[in-house]
Amino acid sequence: MIQRVQSIWLFLAAAILVLMLFLPIVTKENQTTELSIHTVGLYQDVVNKPGPGVLKETFTPLLITNIAVAFMCFVNIFNFKRRVLQKRIALISILLIIGFAFWCSVFAQKLPGGIEGAHFDFGAYLPALSILFCVLAILGINKDERLIRSAERLR
Template sequence: MIQRRQSLYLLVVVILNGLLLTYVPLWKQQDNSWIFASDFVESLIAIIASLVLALISIFLFKKRKLQFVLGRLNILINFFAIGFFVYTALNLPGEMEISEKGIGGLIPLVSIVFLALANKAIKKDEDLVKSVDRFR
């Protein structure tokens, strides 16, 4: 059910995480080469897990409670990715000489916003179904 709001929000998360893996750089090294999220095993696992959870959540539209729980788990995974990016960026060698960061470190934050919006829409759907069940 791609026409539902939460499905569209989750699709945006999938697209953002896919872009983060290959196209959006995190920062530039001293030799002017860009570093991507796929260059680190920890961030690669976190971003792929977030991408897969969001993709699975899209197809669990009939199981709203499980979809809600997977959304919360996905938010935690994105917080881990942000923490890893910040920690790694603060410990870069030669930080005083070069300080050019890419936009990639902010993508998990944007993903968290869209996951929160999706969870809000899932909760709204669940409340609507509960209110209709009361009338039966």
């Protein structure tokens, strides 16, 4: 059934990954400018000037990976009839999210002057949260499998 708890966990994992598109991962400030790394690219913002930052460099492969992993988690919701496949895709999603998080840290090194003096924003912790949601989805799938096996035993 699509209303099972693992569907909620997979939807939350996908939503968290989509949220990473809008939140900065790493921010570094100096006296006049603020540089921030998003999955879209490197943004530069003038400290005393209101308004949005300027996109200095785009990270297209990172953006495509972020969207693909989020889409994979979302599409996995509709595999509710094939629990084994749903569990395998959730495990693959976890591995891809780990690789994506590592790749984000590699792109964070591209800040001018390195990562020294930079602070990690909320976007840096979102991959760990999406991994947690995928693990909770796998636990829900396992619970469904045990329930179905026990119901078949009673027949």
